[in-house]
Amino acid sequence: MSETSRFTEDILSAAKQKAQVIVNEAEAETERALEEAKAHSAKEAEDIASSARAEAEGVKRRQISEIRHKLKIQEQLEKSKILNEVLEQARKRIMDVVKDEGKYTPYLADLIENGVREIGLGTVVVHLNGTDLKRIDKAKVERDIGKKLDRTVKIEWSKEPIETAGGAVISSTDGRTRIMSTLDQRLDALESKLLVEAGKILFGQ
């Protein structure tokens, strides 16, 4: 091979090598850029997956929470129904007691006595319903109370019957001070306490 041929071979060989370097660099540069972009896109994809996982968890929790809420309301309604039945049956049983003179009359006398003691006056007015006004032995009650309190007590029996299932209202003669001891009033006043006590028995462990 002549000197000239070798020289031209060298020129072409160097050009080919340089050409390969140019192409290789472009490819490597592209590869790097693709990798960087891939990492960025992977981050975006992970954000989407992460949001989806949170949403899925939220959906799951919401479904359980909704059913829990629904069941709680149902349970409360059922409990409330039973409590109301208990109060209703208690009212009926109280009415049975009122009808049973043997049990009720001493109870009414005690109520009146307690009212008289509480009001602390020498003369009081006792208000009863129509049935009790007729059946109570007024003179005996007045006498017994006087003995128990160890002082003279004058009881004026109001002729106007009050609207109540039973029990009594004891008042001062001017009506300014009143001790409400009717069964209806006691039921109303004690209702929240009764619900708590009945609830403990019914639903306690």
Next chain:
Amino acid sequence: MSGIETVKIIVDAEKEAAKILEVAQNRASEIRKRLDSMIQEQREDMLRTARKEATALVEEGEQKGKVEAAAYEKEAENDTRQILSRASTRKDQAVTKVVETVLGLNA
């Protein structure tokens, strides 16, 4: 070979070398030009897959929620039934307590 011929051969070789380099430069430009569309395509592929997986995840969450809610409902209904059944057996006791509290005596 004369000197002129030698120079001509060398000039031709230089021309060919320049042509080789020009072709390489053009190829490198082509490769770089394709980069943007490749990145865009790659991103769209990845995000499409991620969205598909996300939809599946949410659907799976819904299904799991339904299953867990149904299991909870069954268990809670059973518990409530027991509570209410026990309460029914204690009703009379509760009525007695209420009556005693209202009347202040043993009914």
